[in-house]
Amino acid sequence: MKKFFQLFFCLSALLPVQAQIPDTEDQEVFAAQVSLVDEFVHRFNGEEYHPLVQKDSVGARRKNLLFLLDLARYKSRNDTAFIRAEKFVDKVLADSVVLHYADTAWLATALCHATLQGKPVDITLRLRVEHRKGHMYKWVITSAGGDCLSLASPKAHEPFMLMPDDHETNFMSLCRMASETAPYITDFADREARVDALTAFMTLVRYGLLKIDYVSELQFTFFQVPGYVFTIANTDRNTKNTGWLISEITAMPETDKETLYRKMTKGL
């Protein structure tokens, strides 16, 4: 943490200081904080600036982007991770990357604390923005994840089956399957069948078996920067580097990005 402050103050010491927002220290932190996801997008696009960055100063846009990094994750300016982050920032500037709300190239990942038939479970939902009509949009769920949605059998066992002659008894065994061996239901599907977690999630909610209590963690993943995928998460610190900040940057070829995007949206 000490090194974070050293890095932060090193970075801010090189900046011409803007006129500070008056009043309490808390208000200054609040002004610097990236309080809203929209605010992150506006700062990323250079439409708004961190209070410590003078908009018209040399390199302002670059400094503004650097302030969107979660600086606590870097040991110093010489940290290789920080140098990689700087390359990412330079790529954003070189390619004039701009983020738009209506892009499909950003996803939300919500870790939900839920209750399944009275028992606490964790569910991960992935969401993206979808166009409705005109200028209207909505968030839609693209995939779901969680142990309880895999419908995996509760314990290792010799697989159950429907007997080869069940067709002669009107498949009465289906009644047993749905009651006596319900926890092992996946045993009875063909070998190529795959459980779709999203359908499992929707079915459980539809029949009142699964309730979401609250979202315990939320992050957003962006695919718009060529050759990179980055994620933002909300940090809570009483400093001027806080709020929605870039928590992870991964250099990635475009084909791998497409694969990752498909995996995240389709659970594939």
Place this chain on the structure above:
Amino acid sequence: MKKISVKLAIAAILMLFAGSQLSAQSINLEETMKLRAAQKAALFGEYLKDIARKHDDAGKSVPLQERLYYCTKALNLFIGKGSSYYENGVERAGVMMETTSVNRATKSRRLIKNYLNGLANLRYSEVKIETTDVANIKVSDLQQIGEDTFVCTCSIYQTFVGYRDGRPIYKDITKKNIKCYIIHEEIVKDGGEREHEFIVLLGDVTASETRRG
């Protein structure tokens, strides 16, 4: 009651401003709507302060009845006035207020009317609440949800201090995000001039980043 009259006057001016007709000629409509939302959020902050405090500036005790009066005023800022309302064709029990505490890891949610009643009845000898002033409230971009209806989020921070026998025994600082619904009406006057009216109603309030003050 003199204090109430002053507060009423300020509230009336803000409400009038919030619902006032404006010339569309030189005003950025989106910025205007965002400003209205911020003003409403700021007014809510003012009411929170009045609901919570047990003594006025002169040290005189503020009766519970007066604090409950401000509860009613605050509820009028919300969609459904804090009671049930329809959204997306679904009836909702009422606007929800999320609360956090430095003494608790999880968040809790209550109907706004229950939260405000609870706030008026807190068992501290004094409670002081401060919220972000309107100039510093952050407002998200507007998103259209209906032909003339928009939503946005106002982000404020709130400082809460609870006192017992004159000594502060609890303090926290919480960031709150307030959902705002803005209904836009365009009125064409006899001369063909267009004027704009905005109705702003507050919605669910989420809380995050509670830390000790």
